[in-house]
Amino acid sequence: MATLPRINFTHTGTFCEDLDMMVDFYCQKLGFIVSDKGVASSGHRLFFLTQNPEVHHQVVLFDGKPHDLPFNPINQLSFLLDSIDDLKSYYRFAKENGIEGIEQVDHGNAWSMYFKDPEGNPIEMYVDSPFYTNQPCREPLDLEMSAEAILATTEAMCHRRPGFQTRAEWMQSIAERIAEQRVRW
DSSP states (O other), X not given: OOOOOOOOOOOEEEEESSHHHHHHHHHHTTOOEEEEEEXXXXXXXXXXXESOTTOSOSEEEEEOOOTTOSSOOOOOXXXXXXXXXXXXXXXXXXXXXXXXXOEEXXXXXXXXXXXXXXXOOEEEEEEEOSEEOOSOOOEEOOTTSOHHHHHHHHHHHHHHSTTOEEHHHHHHHHHHHHHHHHHHO
């Protein structure tokens, strides 16, 4: 029986109503750079954006999104950061650059801030915490607090909830379940 290979999600593509405005937002407000641009075989203009020199593109923006969609088909675009200090830095940067409606959430297993891009696509900037707690979990987060205070608050909250584990314990249990699934495939 074959073993199922691991999948690494690396990028997303989204259609835009105003492509140039969206490229400007992602570059000026989120710190991406254009790694390539061109025209797709479908005829749509597209921009490849990255913030990681090891990854050609993390986001691809296309023109051609219809103006009359009855709802936004994008639930959220999530970007993983390296540390709580990085999240705090993005929070300050977002506020200084006029991004409004920033929601701060402690998920127990991650700390997140949510806001929308100019076309209303929800964006999550987040960092994993060293804890696990059952999801969904949405507790208040104050990114003005020190990293140490945030860590202590999250740990206390996670211990009060059922199913507490460290992130390392949770990762080990998930690795075992994934290995079992791969063998079945």
